[in-house]
Each structure stands twice: as structure tokens, then as C-alpha cells.
């Protein structure tokens with residue numbers, strides 16, 4: 828899903844504890860606990876992540892009540908903004924939807940017919956409409972196909988006895 832938004836070469840900032848107010852939780856931990864920073868942190872994020880993260884700085888490898896406010900603030904800040912730059916996506920082999928396509932401005936939004944070329948229609952994936960993963964792209968393919976099919980002229984019935 829992220830790869831629909833990511834621009835190649837740019838870093839991503841990931842909040843590893845999006846539902847926790849980390850500065851407040853660590854300050855509370857410091858006020859009431861003598862556990863190691865990693866053990867206190869393990870009550871807020873998965874314990875293997877807490878261990879791995881706390882091992883990155885000497886200031887975090889001590890009882891939380893002995894850690895400086897600055898060190899805890901740094902810990903909270905870094906966990907909320909873990910930056911990494913992906914080396915790339917896995918490309919079309921793994922892609923589930925394509926960005927880009929035929930500009931929607933070129934099409935009738937009722938019939939999907941090309942404004943500049945009557946009789947030519949574009950639907951689904953080939954149009955520049957990209958849904959989130961999880962059903963929206965099928966929905967778009969089916970809905971645009973339905974709208975288009977409703978607008979297609981019915982084939983003319985052939986006169987009886989016409990040669991094939």
C-alpha cells in the first residue's frame with residue numbers, strides 16, 4: 828500500500844508506537860519504576876523491538892529511573908520517527924495495482940467513452956484511478972464496466988434470412 832505513495836529515493840518515517848503517548852509513558856515509567864528502560868519499553872511496544880532499540884545507546888541500558896530526561900525524550904522521538912529509505916519496490920511481479928493510466932478528464936464519467944474518439948471506451952485498471960488495496964480496485968473495474976456496458980449501443984437485429 829505504501830508503495831502507491833512512496834517516491835523512489837525518499838525516506839519513510841514510521842511511527843513504531845502510533846497508539847501510545849511515548850514521552851508521557853516513559854516519564855511516568857521513570858517516576859514509578861526501577862526496571863531497565865528496555866523492560867519498561869516492553870510494556871509499550873513488542874519486547875524484542877524494545878530490547879533491540881534500547882541496545883542502540885548506552886543511555887538506554889540502565890534502570891529507567893536513572894535515565895536522563897533527555898535520553899528518554901530522544902528514545903520517544905526516535906521510535907515515533909523511525910526513518911528508512913527503501914532500496915526499491917518489488918516491481919510489477921508483485922504489484923497489485925498500477926498507478927497512472929488513461930486520464931479521467933479524457934473520458935465521460937457517465938459512460939467511460941473517450942470524449943475525443945466516440946465509440947472508444949476505457950474501463951478498470953487502464954484508467955488513471957487507483958484504489959487502496961482490499962477490494963476498491965475490483966469495485967472500480969466492475970462499476971466502470973457496468974456504466975460502460977449500460978451505455979453501449981445494442982447490436983442491431985439482423986433481418987431474417989440474412990447471409991452469414
Ligand SMILES: Cc1cc2nc3c(=O)[nH]c(=O)nc-3n(C[C@H](O)[C@H](O)[C@H](O)COP(=O)(O)OP(=O)(O)OC[C@H]3O[C@@H](n4cnc5c(N)ncnc54)[C@H](O)[C@@H]3O)c2cc1C
Nearest residue numbers: 921922923924950951952953960961962963964965966968
Ligand atoms: C496479485 C494481484 C492481487 C490483487 N488483489 C486485489 C484485491 O484483493 N482486491 C482488489 O480490489 N483488487 C486486486 N487486484 C487488482 C485487480 O485485480 C485489478 O484492479 C482488476 O482486475 C482490473 O480489472 P480489469 O478488467 O480492468 O483488468 P484485468 O483484470 O487486468 O483484465 C485485462 C484483461 O485483458 C487481457 N488482455 C491484455 N492485453 C490483451 C490483448 N492485447 N488482447 C486481448 N486481451 C488482452 C488480459 O489478459 C486480462 O485478462 C489485484 C491485482 C493483482 C495483480
